[in-house]
Structures are given as structure tokens and as C-alpha cells.
Amino acid sequence: MLSLAHDIAKSGIGFAARDTGVVSRNVVSANNPDASTKMLHGEWRTNGGVAASGVTRAVDMALFERSLSLASVEAAQTAVLAGVTRLSEQIGDPADMRSPAARLAEFKDKLQIYASEPYEQRLAAGAVQSAVEFANALSGASATVLDERRGVDQEIALAVEALNSRLSEFEQLNRSIVTGTLAGRDVTDWMDDRDALIREIAEIVDIRQIARANNDVVLTTQSGLVLFEKVPRDVSFDPSGNLTGYQAGNSVLIDGVPVTVQEAPANPGGQLGGLLRVRDVEFTTFQRQLDELANGVIQAFAETDVATAGALPPVAGLFTHAGGPGLPVSNEGLALSLEVADAYNLEAGGDPRLLRDGGAGGPSYVANTSGASGYGERLLALIDAISEPRTFDAAAAIEPNGSIEEFATASAAWVEARRAAATSDAEMAATALQRTREAWHNAVGINLDDQLATLISLEQSYQASSRLLSVVDRLFDTLFAATD
Amino acid sequence: MMTITSISTNGLLVGPRLATQRVSQDLSEAQLEVASGRKADVGLALGATVGEAISVRAVRNEVATLLTSNAMVANRLEVTQNQLGQLLDTAVGFVSDLLAMRTGTADRSVLVESAAGMSGLVQATANQTYNGAYVFGGIRTETPAMPNDIQDPSSPLRVAIEAAFVTEFGFGSASPAVSQISPAQMTAFLDGAYSDLFLDPTWGTLVSAASDDTRVDRIGQMETVRSSVSANEALFRDLTKASAAVLAMNVEALGSDAYQSVVDFSIGHANAGHNEIAGTQSRLGYVEERIARASQGLELQQNLLDRRVFELEGVDAYEATTRVLTLQTQLEASYAVTGRLQGLSLLNYI
Numbered sequence: 001m002l003s004l005a006h007d008i009a010k011s012g013i014g015f016a017a018r019d020t021g022v023v024s025r026n027v028v029s030a031n032n033p034d035a036s037t038k039m040l041h042g043e044w045r046t047n048g049g050v051a052a053s054g055v056t057r058a059v060d061m062a063l064f065e066r067s068l069s070l071a072s073v074e075a076a077q078t079a080v081l082a083g084v085t086r087l088s089e090q091i092g093d094p095a096d097m098r099s100p101a102a103r104l105a106e107f108k109d110k111l112q113i114y115a116s117e118p119y120e121q122r123l124a125a126g127a128v129q130s131a132v133e134f135a136n137a138l139s140g141a142s143a144t145v146l147d148e149r150r151g152v153d154q155e156i157a158l159a160v161e162a163l164n165s166r167l168s169e170f171e172q173l174n175r176s177i178v179t180g181t182l183a184g185r186d187v188t189d190w191m192d193d194r195d196a197l198i199r200e201i202a203e204i205v206d207i208r209q210i211a212r213a214n215n216d217v218v219l220t221t222q223s224g225l226v227l228f229e230k231v232p233r234d235v236s237f238d239p240s241g242n243l244t245g246y247q248a249g250n251s252v253l254i255d256g257v258p259v260t261v262q263e264a265p266a267n268p269g270g271q272l273g274g275l276l277r278v279r280d281v282e283f284t285t286f287q288r289q290l291d292e293l294a295n296g297v298i299q300a301f302a303e304t305d306v307a308t309a310g311a312l313p314p315v316a317g318l319f320t321h322a323g324g325p326g327l328p329v330s331n332e333g334l335a336l337s338l339e340v341a342d343a344y345n346l347e348a349g350g351d352p353r354l355l356r357d358g359g360a361g362g363p364s365y366v367a368n369t370s371g372a373s374g375y376g377e378r379l380l381a382l383i384d385a386i387s388e389p390r391t392f393d394a395a396a397a398i399e400p401n402g403s404i405e406e407f408a409t410a411s412a413a414w415v416e417a418r419r420a421a422a423t424s425d426a427e428m429a430a431t432a433l434q435r436t437r438e439a440w441h442n443a444v445g446i447n448l449d450d451q452l453a454t455l456i457s458l459e460q461s462y463q464a465s466s467r468l469l470s471v472v473d474r475l476f477d478t479l480f481a482a483t484d
Numbered sequence: 485m486m487t488i489t490s491i492s493t494n495g496l497l498v499g500p501r502l503a504t505q506r507v508s509q510d511l512s513e514a515q516l517e518v519a520s521g522r523k524a525d526v527g528l529a530l531g532a533t534v535g536e537a538i539s540v541r542a543v544r545n546e547v548a549t550l551l552t553s554n555a556m557v558a559n560r561l562e563v564t565q566n567q568l569g570q571l572l573d574t575a576v577g578f579v580s581d582l583l584a585m586r587t588g589t590a591d592r593s594v595l596v597e598s599a600a601g602m603s604g605l606v607q608a609t610a611n612q613t614y615n616g617a618y619v620f621g622g623i624r625t626e627t628p629a630m631p632n633d634i635q636d637p638s639s640p641l642r643v644a645i646e647a648a649f650v651t652e653f654g655f656g657s658a659s660p661a662v663s664q665i666s667p668a669q670m671t672a673f674l675d676g677a678y679s680d681l682f683l684d685p686t687w688g689t690l691v692s693a694a695s696d697d698t699r700v701d702r703i704g705q706m707e708t709v710r711s712s713v714s715a716n717e718a719l720f721r722d723l724t725k726a727s728a729a730v731l732a733m734n735v736e737a738l739g740s741d742a743y744q745s746v747v748d749f750s751i752g753h754a755n756a757g758h759n760e761i762a763g764t765q766s767r768l769g770y771v772e773e774r775i776a777r778a779s780q781g782l783e784l785q786q787n788l789l790d791r792r793v794f795e796l797e798g799v800d801a802y803e804a805t806t807r808v809l810t811l812q813t814q815l816e817a818s819y820a821v822t823g824r825l826q827g828l829s830l831l832n833y834i
Contacts, residue, residue, distance in 0.1 A: 030492075030493045030494065031497075032494070033494050033498070091527060091534070091538075093527065094526055094527075094534060094537040094541055094797065095526070097545075101538045101539070101542065102542060104542075105539075105541075106542075108542075108546065109545055112546070112549050112550065112553060112702060113549055113553060115701075115702060116553035117615065117617065118625075119625045119626055120616070370695060370697075372621075372622070372623040372624040372625070372626070372695050372697070373624065374617065374621065374624060374625035374695075374699050375623045376623070376699060376700055377700060380700060380702055383702065405542070406539075409538050410535055412534055412535055413531075413532045413533070413534055413535025414535075416527040416528070416530060416531050416532065416534035416535075417532035419527060420528055420530075420531030421531070423528055434502065438499065441492045441494060442491045442492050444492075445492025445494055445495060446492055446494070447491065447492055448493040448829065448830070449493075449829065449830040452831060452834065453830065456834065
């Protein structure tokens with residue numbers, strides 16, 4: 001019996017020593033946000049001793065999966081917000097008056113001042129200068145949107161690159177875990193690392209994980225495209241190069257199947273989904289608005305045949321475009337080439353007084369037939385044309401009936417409404433993600449006090465087992481002395 | 485081994501840190517709002533309403549522009565009215581001179597002087613400028629409306645009158661034969677060939693360079709007025725007709741009956757001109773009234789728009805200051821809690 005007691009005491013010392021090792025691992029990892037609490041499991045032997053049967057980790061699958069889907073929503077909303085914020089830089093603070101809408105209003109004021117003294121050439125030059133600023137603001141905004149679309153395209157390429165490198169890391173880690181599990185080794189730290197990697201992947205694209213035997217994991221997108229099964233699937237993307245007009249950029253292919261742009265904000269599909277949405281929906285819609293606006297001002301300021309009404313076709317007047325002097329046929333790309341016609345522009349050798357008289361299209365288009373310097377009718381007609389209702393393309397996502405000034409304002413309102421919505425979506429997603437991460441962390445994370453308490457109890461059980469050994473030892477001594 | 489608490493050490497320390505970050509971010513925004521009196525990020529705070537903010541500001545600028553241009557139009561009208569007032573006084577004087585010298589043996593050259601003064605003022609009025617533009621030119625603001633002095637016998641009108649005179653009577657106005665012209669003949673000439681010269685198109689070629697089209701001014705967002713008087717209007721024709729008759733008919737050499745016919749003719753037209761001036765003055769007075777009312781409306785609108793801009797973009801200074809104070813307290817509490825938590829560990833007690 002004494003030797004049995006000796007064995008039990010020894011197994012207790014051994015278990016306490018191994019458990020101390022696990023506890024110290026926990027203590028060291030207490031500040032690692034991805035580490036879960038590790039636990040040593042004991043197995044009672046038939047003889048009453050204890051042996052370590054293996055290390056497990058605290059797991060909360062439901063919270064973890066929820067944090068994955070929230071991470072992809074949050075990444076997508078953040079990407080959309082970043083894109084829309086860049087659009088809102090074109091609008092600026094209303095007090096700065098530098099949005100296309102504000103510049104149009106300023107130009108209208110300059111026209112009004114000129115109309116009150118149509119014989120003042122400097123007022124004509126001032127009005128045309130203001131028109132140049134408006135045209136530059138519009139074409140500048142259009143060029144910026146194209147630049148930004150190219151920039152987003154590069155971000156997509158970088159995200160795809162990051163995804164591929166994460167997937168290949170994932171492959172190695174997953175293989176180590178499966179082989180380690182088969183060999184009966186402690187793989188819990190690797191599993192923590194793999195969970196962190198899964199979360200990083202979820203930020204790039206919306207994924208689900210499917211657990212298999214031997215701690216193997218398969219990754220698919222929410223829509224069911226397989227990203228990883230034993231080996232990573234091919235994720236590819238060709239940069240779209242120079243995007244023009246409303247042309248959609250190249251798709252991201254997962255295993256040969258294109259990732260589609262999600263319309264529903266409920267599941268926007270990770271950073272990639274957000275970027276695709278910004279590139280092909282948000283930016284393109286704003287581009288359409290700029291083009292519609294450009295077309296609106298070209299039409300409003302067009303010159304018509306005065307000599308024989310309708311004999312010659314209307315031509316572009318103050319505002320013209322790359323396809324001028326004829327009126328535009330298609331609106332695509334119009335804002336980019338919008339400019340003030342040289343015939344009106346003093347700096348280009350033109351005469352700003354054409355604003356009062358008309359006639360950039362030729363003598364038949366001169367409205368001020370008498371050449372009187374106080375002629376203000378055309379100027380007043382132009383001011384009215386800015387406020388006149390006209391019809392815009394409904395694809396621009398703004399109320400299509402209204403004047404150009406209303407349309408310009410509505411475009412600014414659209415941008416800021418999108419930004420406000422994206423900001424609140426992103427904040428909500430971030431808060432939800434943070435709460436879920438906290439809950440998950442509290443469920444599986446390491447509590448230092450808890451570990452220290454465990455350490456104390458381990459110390460006591462170690463002391464008790466040691467005491468037991470020395471008692472057994474003394475008992476043996478007594479026994480040996482008696483039998484001597 | 486079960487966990488004794490349901491919070492991880494990492495979560496315990498990271499939580500307050502994130503909260504502190506958020507509070508300090510809010511604090512910096514609130515401080516900005518107190519300093520500027522405007523929302524820190526107007527676009528974000530207003531969302532779709534930013535469209536209204538931009539258009540309210542645009543309308544406010546437009547209103548200010550209209551107020552400036554209305555003030556200019558009103559000034560121009562004042563100059564016009566003032567000039568017409570002088571013309572009215574002179575026309576009254578001219579009519580009384582005509583009446584006084586209609587009969588009797590008074591020195592007719594005095595009447596010629598009076599007619600010269602009348603025609604001089606008509607020309608000066610027609611050529612009145614305001615801010616570099618000819619006020620009575622209609623829309624033709626770049627040239628004087630009456631470039632020629634009709635006191636000068638070589639001016640186009642006088643040459644044409646002389647030609648018509650020769651055609652009518654067979655001799656020039658300087659001929660001694662003018663004393664033989666009967667009053668009936670004189671009246672027939674003045675009402676016929678002479679008066680025809682003051683009709684279009686000869687009026688335009690002989691006297692006036694003005695345009696019939698008068699200036700149109702936009703005085704409100706949807707309101708325009710015809711704000712100018714053209715030198716082609718009847719008052720200029722009648723006054724010119726009245727004074728030119730005295731100047732061109734060689735009144736000093738006429739028989740007294742024919743002389744009376746000329747004076748009667750002039751009285752008739754000077755009176756007509758006088759009435760037309762009064763009519764024009766009251767028309768312009770009405771326009772001035774409309775502009776004043778439009779400007780009043782615009783000023784009212786400007787105040788409303790200013791208030792709307794503040795409603796949209798401004799912050800309540802009291803509320804913002806209170807917010808800064810609250811956030812400050814909150815931040816201090818947050819720091820204290822973080823400090824306490826850092827010091828809290830079982831290690832201190834074992």
C-alpha cells in the first residue's frame with residue numbers, strides 16, 4: 001500500500017508541474033488579444049493517481065462566427081465610407097462655396113451683375129471668369145472621380161494579394177494542425193493563430209468556416225464560393241487600367257467565378273465587396289451626376305439660329321465640350337471635357353461680351369442684332385435658363401426633373417447623404433463588432449487573477465503531494481528500522 | 485478548472501482605453517464647435533440637408549447681388565427723374581415765354597434765345613450719362629442719344645428743315661420773301677412737311693441715335709422692370725419740334741400773323757411735351773416704387789436666409805459649452821478608472 005501511495009503522490013507532483021506550465025503559458029499570453037485560455041485535462045487512473053490527458057482551449061463558436069461576419073461588414077462599410085468621403089471632398093463645407101452647385105450660383109450672380117450694366121466689359125469678363133471656374137470645378141471633379149476609381153482598383157489588387165498571402169499562410173497552419181492532431185500533439189496555440197488568420201481573411205472577404213474531422217477547416221464565401229479546402233483556391237484580379245466613363249472595372253475571380261457587387265447593405269461582402277461597390281456604383285453614380293450637370297449647362301447656354309429661326313442647328317455657346325461646337329449626343333464623359341468656349345474667353349483671345357450678344361456659332365447666331373451696348377435680354381434669358389426646369393437621366397439617382405441649379409444642389413445633397421449614411425453604418429458595424437469581440441474575448445480570453453489563483457492552488461497541491469511523499473518516505477524508514 | 489470571472493484581463497484594460505479615445509475625439513469636436521459656432525463637420529451633420537444649406541447660401545448671395553443691382557437701378561432712375569424735373573421746369577418757362585411774346589412788338593430774338601435754351605436742355609437731357617452709360621439711349625447706351633446741336637444751322641435736322649422749307653415755299657428761310665408767307669401756309673407747312681421730319685425713320689437719322697428698346701432690369705428673382713426712357717419718346721420729339729420751329733423759321737422776319745402761327749404751333753407742342761414729361765415721371769415713379777418694394781422684400785428674405793443658415797449649420801453656444809464641460813468630466817473619470825484598473829491585480833495581495 002505504501003508504494004501505491006508513493007505512486008499517487010508522484011503522479012500528483014507531475015500533474016501539478018505540467019499544469020503550472022500551462023498556467024504560465026496563459027499568464028504570458030494574457031495581453032495577446034487572440035489568445036484563448038488553455039486548460040490541462042487530467043485523467044484518473046485506476047490506481048487513484050492522475051495523468052495529464054491533453055490540453056484544450058476555451059471556445060465559443062457562436063460568438064466567434066458572429067464576430068467573423070461583423071468583421072466583414074465593418075470592413076466593407078469602412079471601405080464605402082472612405083470612398084464616399086473622398087467624393088464629399090468635392091463638395092466641401094457649404095461655407096466655402098466651392099462645390100459645383102455653389103460655383104454655379106456664383107456664376108449666376110455674376111451674370112445678374114453684368115445684366116444690370118450690360119455695357120460694362122469688365123463685368124462681362126468677370127462673369128466669364130466665374131463660368132471658367134465653374135467649368136474647371138466640374139471637369140476637375142470628374143477627373144478626380146476617374147483617378148479615385150483607378151486608386152480603388154489598385155486597392156482591390158492589393159486586397160486580393162493580401163487575401164492570397166493569408167490563404168497560403170492558412171494552408172501551412174491548417175496542415176500543421178491536422179497532422180499535429182493526428183499525432184496527438186498540443187495544437188491549441190496554432191488554432192489560436194489560425195482563428196486570428198480567419199478573422200483577417202473575413203475582413204477582406206465575407207467567409208464562413210466549416211469544421212471537419214481532425215481540426216481541419218474549409219473556408220467558403222457567404223455566397224458559397226470555396227476559398228480553401230485542403231489547398232487555397234485561386235483568387236485572381238487583373239487591374240482594370242484606365243477606366244473611362246461609366247465602364248465597370250474588372251471582376252475579382254474566386255476559383256474562376258466573379259465576385260458580384262452586393263446591392264444589399266446587410267451583407268456587403270468584406271473589404272473587397274466594399275471596394276467593388278465604391279468603384280462601380282458610388283463613384284460611377286457621382287460621375288453620371290457630373291455629366292448630367294455638364295450637359296444641362298451646355299444646353300442652357302446653347303446658341304440658336306436667330307437670323308432664320310431653326311435654319312441652322314443649335315450649337316454650344318458659353319459652355320462647350322470635346323465634341324463641340326455641336327450639342328452633345330451622349331452624356332458619358334461630358335463633365336471631363338467641359339470648358340468655356342474660347343470665343344467667350346478673354347484669356348483665349350475671345351470676347352466675353354458674346355455673353356450679351358451671342359454669335360460664337362457665327363453671324364446667324366447673334367442675338368443682339370442692333371449691336372446696342374445696353375442690350376440685356378439675352379443675359380436675362382440665360383439667368384432664367386439656369387432656373388428653368390429640364391429633364392435629367394434617372395440613372396444619376398437624383399430627382400430627374402428640375403433646373404440645373406436644383407440638380408447641382410441635389411448632387412451635393414446626394415453625396416453628403418451617402419456619407420452620413422455610410423458613417424452611421426460604419427459606426428454601427430464597428431460598435432457591433434467591438435461588442436461581439438469583447439463578449440468573445442471575455443468568454444475565451446485569459447484572466448490573470450484567475451490564473452494566479454490557479455497557481456496558488458497548484459502550489460498547495462504540489463506542497464501536499466510533496467508532504468505525502470516525505471510521509472511515505474518516513475513510514476518506509478520506520479518500517480525498515482523495525483525489520484532491521 | 486472554471487474561470488472565476490467572466491472578463492478577460494485584456495478586455496478589462498482595452499475597454500476603457502477605447503472609451504477614452506472616443507471621448508477625447510468627441511471633446512475635440514465639441515471644442516471646435518464652441519470656437520467656430522458652427523457644426524464641426526457640416527456635411528456629415530446635415531447629410532442630405534446639405535443641399536438646402538448650399539442652396540440657401542446661394543439664394544442669400546443672389547439676394548445680396550440683387551440688392552446691389554437694385555440700388556444701382558434706383559440711382560439711375562433718380563438721375564433720370566432729376567433730369568426730367570429740370571426739363572419740366574424749362575418747358576414751363578418756355579411755354580410762358582411763348583405766351584408772353586405771342587402778340588405785341590416784343591423783341592422776337594428773346595424768344596429765339598428761350599428756344600435755344602430749351603433745345604440745349606433737351607439735348608443735354610438726352611445725352612445724360614450715369615456711370616459711363618447714356619441714360620436716354622434705350623439699350624444703346626454707348627453713344628449720345630442726340631449727338632447734334634440743333635441750334636447749329638448746319639446740323640442734319642436744320643439742313644433737312646431748310647430743304648423742306650425751300651420745297652414748300654420756293655425760297656430759303658433767310659430770304660426776305662418769308663414776310664409774305666400767310667399764317668395758313670405756315671401752319672400747313674409746320675403740320676405737314678415739318679412735322680413729318682420728326683417721325684421715324686427721319687427722326688432716327690436726323691436727331692436721335694437712341695434705340696426704341698428700353699433697358700430691362702431684373703429686380704427680383706422673378707421680377708423685371710422696364711427702367712429707362714428712350715430719347716425717341718414723344719416728349720423729346722415734341723419739345724424738339726417746339727423749339728426747332730422757333731429756331732429754324734427765321735421768326736424775326738415773319739409777318740406777325742405767320743409769326744403767331746409758329747408760336748401757337750410751339751405752344752401746342754411744348755405743352756404736349758410738358759404733359760408727357762409729367763406722364764413719364766409718374767411712370768418712372770411707379771418703377772422706383774416697385775424697386776423699393778422689391779428691395780424691401782429682398783432685405784426681409786436676406787434676414788430669413790441668414791437665420792436659416794444658422795439653423796442649419798450653427799450650434800447653440802450654450803449647449804456646445806455644456807457638452808465640452810461634460811466631456812471633460814467624463815474624460816477625467818475615464819482616466820481615473822483606467823489608472824485604478826492598471827493597479828488592480830491579485831499579485832499585489834499574494
